[in-house]
Structures are given as structure tokens and as C-alpha cells.
Amino acid sequence: MSQEGRKLFLLDAMALIYRAYYALNKNPRITSKGLNTSAILGFANALYDVIRNEKPTHIGVAFDTHAPTVRHEDFSAYKANREAMPEDISTAIPYIMQLIRGFNIPILAVDGYEADDVIGTLAKQAENKGFTVYMMTPDKDFGQLVSDNILQYKPGKPGEDPVIMGVKEVCEKFGVKRPDQVIDMLGLWGDASDNIPGIPGVGEVTARNLLKDFDNVENLIENAEKIDKAGLREKVKTFGQQALMSKQLATIILDVPLTFEEDALKLTPPDINKLQTLFEEIEFRTFAKRVFTDLEKGSPPAGKQAADLFAAAGEPLETIATLSNIDQVPHVYHLADTPEKRKVLVTHLGKSGMFCFDTETTGLDANNVELVGMSFATRPGEAWFVPVPDRYSEAVEIVKEFAGVFADETIGKTGQNMKYDISVLKWYEINVNGSLFDTMIAHYLIEPDMRHNMDFLARTYLNYEPVSIESLIGKKGKNQLSMRSVDPEKLKEYACEDADITLQLRIALEPQLAETDTRALFDEIEMPLVKVLAAMEAEGVKIDSGNLNQFSEQLEKEIAEVEKEIYLLAGEEFNIASPKQLGEIIFDKMQLSDNPKQTKTKQHSTSEDVLQKLINKHPIVQQILDYRSLTKLKSTYVDTLPLLVNPRTGRIHTSYNQAVASTGRLSSNNPNLQNIPIRTERGREIRKAFVPRNDKFVLLSADYSQIELRLIAHISGDEAMQEAFRHGIDIHTATAARIYNIDISEVTKEMRRNAKTVNFGIIYGISAFGLSERLNIPRREAAEIISQYFERFAGIKRYMDEIITFAREHGYVETIKKRRRYLRDINSGNAIVRGFAERNAINAPIQGSSADMIKIAMISIQREFERLKLKSRMIMQVHDELVFDVHQDEVETVKPVIERLMKSAIELSIPVEVEMSTGSNWLEAH
């Protein structure tokens, strides 16, 4: 082999592992034993891709060691900002080492040095021996080492190509003349992730300009006088030494005591036995198949001869597990595009007992799309596609051929995110009846805090990769095609596959509902709720846009005034909406606080609680807070809501997501109607714009009073709290009397306010620190209050301890209606992570039971409204509140119905109170 052909790959293990973990862990991979293998798989794929595609002749993987490094000794803050390594990663590392050993690749590590230094040192030595070296890492710092023979190889994101950075690319990226200036850039600019400070206020652009004039940091400091801009000159003078130190920190060490030994790094065939044992343990079936099939085919790493590999493989390949894959199941997908074919299909569906269906549409907004087609499946491997024409009147006629089977109560329906299909079909005069099975929601109950989209479910449960929507209509953006323009044959394959897969998912998921004891919750609450939500969304809510537009103009003026005032007080103009710039102004320039809180990325925090504490330091603070609240109102609500009025209905239609919140709550988006302002005077103006459909109607709001505290009183059985609720005493006053050990009549406003904060804290899983922050009192006092609380409400304390114990034993907690939340970190060795899990253990049953309760109420109210054939409609849900658009003549009918059904949704051992009132807008209805 020629000298030129020698290719050395040096992998930066930890950087690659982190990257792999965060890229994959959105859909975490967890083995049957509960091991999170996201990091392992991500790294394995990256490693294997490189071996296969780049065919290195030599390879090594560099790790950091636990010993403190030279840099720590120099500068103690270095990397101090780093968060603790996620447990999923630390547990993965031993497996990743096994994997590397399985591939017969040496692991490189030297005490006292970082992986960067090891890579740098070896890269230089190898270069001298005539190798082309690829440093495989996403870390931009490596740019400093790049030369003609040393390149940086940045692995691509899933589905994207890797990027190779040579001298030219590095210089372009950093805007410098030579790669070695990268460290000067980093020295001036800083690097948040490594806690390298740089010069405050100097960003990428300034750093680049300085280097253009002064070449390097040392020279810059020496010639600081020559800087034109006065402000910058001062900064450089003040922080010059810090920049120099930053540069040193960013410099990769090239004289680590180790020698590049060619033979040790030579790529050799993998150790099949080791790999197979590992793959079995971590349940890597697909990856194993890929590796071993390649070996079998002799698509050899590094151009090795296939014979070599077979010799190394040792044992027969039949032992490798084969995968079930629906691609291998023969399937038949039909096109039902004539009246005759449709009639046959309808008859078939009518006799089926249950069918799975899916709709294809021109967009994502169920209340503003056109139907392009429908697909149906009745057994795995067979499906039908019914194209729906462009013209609405024709479309309705065709779709209505299916009205009978859709409406048939005796035919069950299966789908993925059925609320969407049901909503779309409403526009085509279709009513969907019969028992529903929504695979998305089934999975939501089985694994509440994972994702539930079909592609993920298909991969996880069927080991199948569905045809992507992108392959039909392209990536989203202005060039995306319409569903209408897709070739019918292709669309048929895609649509039928969706129905087919969904049906198979039902088969996979149904037993798991039973296993997790969530079948009743599914059948009696979640599935009936799907149609209730579809109805509410279709109803929508009327908005008074004129009112909002007027308000917008008023806000505009106020913002302009505040803005002017802020610039005046600051002595310069800047972007107030940029937390970065704002932080520099009030902390660096104006020095309003010497101890500003830092955000994750080393910036000064400018969040409200921080500013609130500085409010007496300078008048600019209040102005900033005003500016923030004004712009928030304007951009998020006042200017946005009128744009979301649906042209078909003249109303706003939110979408309630039933499979997002891991506690069981709903969430609302497009727009979010669950966070409309109410707490401030100006914010309340927005609620005035939510109005009844016409002057014959009023809005009625009904909300549960203190439902979460009532639930904890009920669940815990705490006598003291139950007694307070039974006597109808204001719960926060009662709490104050108890913790301050005084009579109810002696409770002051402040005591009540404190008690209220404590009560909230209880629901969230209180900590002394959290309480002291919120009450702005010393931690000792907060601790004292908490201990008083637990003494006086011993039942609550007992509940908290018991629920944590339960979680430790079972790995999950559950609500009154058996909704589960799994807490995988509850037995973690990491106190911080465990703390989160413990607070979730306390909160989830309460927040979740409250969600169970209002969901039940919504279903029964909807049923009762239908039974009574009322004109009034339920139109919104805000966690503990229901909003109705009520016909004037029905107000007195509807009130007792709502009250009774909300109160009786779940029977508690204490009274449940519901507050109701009506008005000509949402604010008045409160």
C-alpha cells in the first residue's frame, strides 16, 4: 500500500457520544431491561459508517480520563459550567468501550490530558509519518489543528453527509487567515460550553475584525492603544489577560507523552464473538444485522478481503436473529376509484366488524383543508385507497358513500390521531360512530412521556420504516408540493400503508393496554373524549378583532414611549428584546448587580424574578419589565389572534392535543387558548375580545375551586386539610392558621399569601430552597415553615413518603383513574435527577387525577347537551375550567347540569366546589 493511501481516523469519543445521545434520545431506545441505549446506538452507527464509507487503514478512539487535567490546574473555572453527565450516558460508556474493543480498535487515553490533546499529539506525529489524518469530532475547536494533511471530519446529522473541514473551510468558517488563529478567535470570543470567558461583549464579528488588524491576541494586547473605538479599547485593556488565558485554555496540547505506533492503530477485522454477545445484551438486532450482513457480503471495512473477514467471523452467521418486517409480509393495496369498486369496498367494510381508516389531506389544519383521499384496512397486509376529487360537491358525494359504515355504531374504528380524521370528515357530512381505537392515544397511555407519532411507533413496534411523507411532497417549505399533485399510484401505496401499519399497531398495542391496566381509562375516558374535543374544536370561539386591533395601536404607542425612556436611561440604543444585549447593558455597563445570575450559556439572566429584585436599584428596571409585558401581549396575543380567524367559519379553532402532557392534561395549540392572560390588568383586556357567537348568546365559565388541593386532601386522607374543606373554610387561611399556630381570625394577608405559596409548593413537591426563592425569605425560615406544615398536616407528609416508596418499588405512579407515569430515575444514584423524579412522583397523581376528573366531566356534559338537544356548546377547556357558549334561554337549564356533572365526575371524600358565572365576554364570565 502506498504511503499516500494511509488514512488515520482519530475519534473524539465523548464529543461523539454526547452528540449521538442528544440526536437519538428524542425517541429514546430502551431495552426490555430498561437500559437506555440511545448513546450506544448513535455512536455505533457513527463508528460503523466511518469504517464502511471512509475505509480508514488506521483508527483509534480517544477518551478523557478521570484524573484532573493540566487545564484544571491552570484555571479552576474551566468546564465548571458543564452540567453533570446524564446518567443515560455514563451507563452507556462501558458498553461503548466494549463495542470499540469488539471492533478491535484501540482506546486511547492519557491521565492528565484530554482526548483533544491525545488526538492533537497523535495527529501531528502521524502527519510526519506521511498519513492523512482525520480528526472525527463535531467540536469546532479542532479547527486550530487543520493542515494540508490533517483534516476535521464532522459526522453528519442522521441522513446528512459528513463535512470535511480543511484549511480553506476552517478559515472561511472562522473568518481568519490561518487555522492557528482559531485559538485567538476563541480567546477573544470565549466558548460558553467550556466556560472559557473571552472578552465580555466581544462576539464573533468583533473578534474577527480585531484579528484582521492585529493577527493574534498577544499582539492585540501589546497594541491595544491603536484600537479606534474607545469602548472596545477599554474592554481589551481590562480583559486582555483574561483573553490570553482563554486562548491558552482553547489551545490543544501537542506534546502529550505518547508515541504514535502505526501497527497498534491498524484496522483489523472485528471480533465477532465479542460483538455478538454485546449486541444480544443491548438488544441491537437491526444494527447487528447490518454489520453481519456486510461481513457476509464482504463489503469489508478498509478494503479487507472478504475471506479475511469470514475467517475472523468464526462462527456461522445463521445464529443472527432475523427481523420481523412487514415489508417482507406480502401486501395487497387496492385502488377504489370507480363507483363499482367503492361499492364493493363499502360492502366489505360493512361486514368487517372493525376497520382502520386514514385520510389524506392538503394540509394540517383539520378545519381548513381539503380531503384528497381515504384509506381503509380490515386485516394486516391488505388496504384500499379511495381518491377524493378536487371539486367539493363531487367530493362530498363520493365520501358520503361511506357515511353508513362510518356512522354504524356496531363497527369499531381504528386510526392514528383520529381526532384529525374525524374533524376533516365532519366537513364532508360524515359522522363517525362505533367504538374507537386510536393507536396514538393507546401508546400515550402505555408510555406517556415518549412520542407517539406513527413513524416512531412503526419503528419501535413493527420494526418497520414507513414511506416518508417527504418522499411524496418534499420537505416543508415554499417548494413543498400539494398532496393533490402526487401520482395516484404513489399516493395509494403511501395511504394504504398508513392504514395497514395503524391496524398492525393496534394489534401490537392492544395487549399492552391490558398489561398496564389502562384499558378502562382508554375505553371510558380517552376514546370518548376524542369526539368531544373534535366537536369543541369544530365549534371554535368568536373573537372581536376590531377590539384587538384598537388595543394593538394603543400598545404600539406605549411601547414606543417605554422604548425611548429605556434608551435615555441606558445612554444608548440597543435591542431590548435581546437578553444578551440587555444583560450587557444593565450588568456590564450599568453594574446594577455585582452578582448576576448566569444562564446555561454564561449569559447574565434577565428573567423577571432577577429583574424584580433589582427594581429599586434603577428606574430602568421597571421600564424594562413594562416593555417586556407590553411586547409580549402585543406579539403573542393581540396581533396574532386576529390572524388565526378561520376564513371558513370566522372563528378561532384551537387544537387540543391529547397525547402530549405526561401527566394526562390536555394541551392546546394553534393557537394556545390555555394561556390567555388574566393575571395583569392590561392582560385581561385580551379576554374581553373572546365573545359569544351572537347577541342571543352569553359566555359561561365554570371552574373547579382548588381542585388540586382537594385531590391531595382526598388522596392523602389528611384529617386537618379534609376538615378545612368540609367546613368550607378558605384553604389558604386555614393553612396559615395551622402553620403559624394561631386562630383563623388572626391570619393576616401576608400570612395567607405565604400559606398559599406553601400550598402550591406542596403540590409541586416542595423544597426549602424553592420556597425561600418564592417568598423571598431566608432558607432557614422556609425550612421552618415546611417543617411546621408537615407537623400540622401529617397526613400530607405521610402521602409524600408513601408515594415515593411506591414509585421506587413499581417504577411508576398512577392517578385515581389508573393513568400511569413512569419514573425511570426514581432509584438513580444521582441526587439531583432523583429529586426530579421524586417531585414528579408527588405531583403526577394530583395533576393527573385532576385531568381525569375534568375529562370525565367533559364527556358527560357533552352527552347531556346532546340528549337535551341544546343550542349551547362547550367551547374551551383550561385545565380546571370549562367555557361554554350558551343561548340566553338555556342559561338556567345548563347551569345545574354543568355543576352536577363537574362535581360528580369523580367522587371524593370531601366536597367539590364549582364556580360559575356568565357575561358578554370571557373576562366578564369570570
Added chain:
DNA sequence: TACCTCACG
């Protein structure tokens, strides 16, 4: 796209 901030319960 990630982060920060802030609106609600």
C-alpha cells in the same frame, strides 16, 4: 434550531 423569556393552570 436552541435558548431565553413569559403567558396560563
Added chain:
DNA sequence: ACGTACGTGAGGTAG
């Protein structure tokens, strides 16, 4: 000795 209250969605900036 660690950092900290639970659950969401959305808009802006900056990379």
C-alpha cells in the same frame, strides 16, 4: 455536596 417547585406553547434573538 449537589441545584431545586409541577405541567404546557409561543415569540423573539442569535447561531
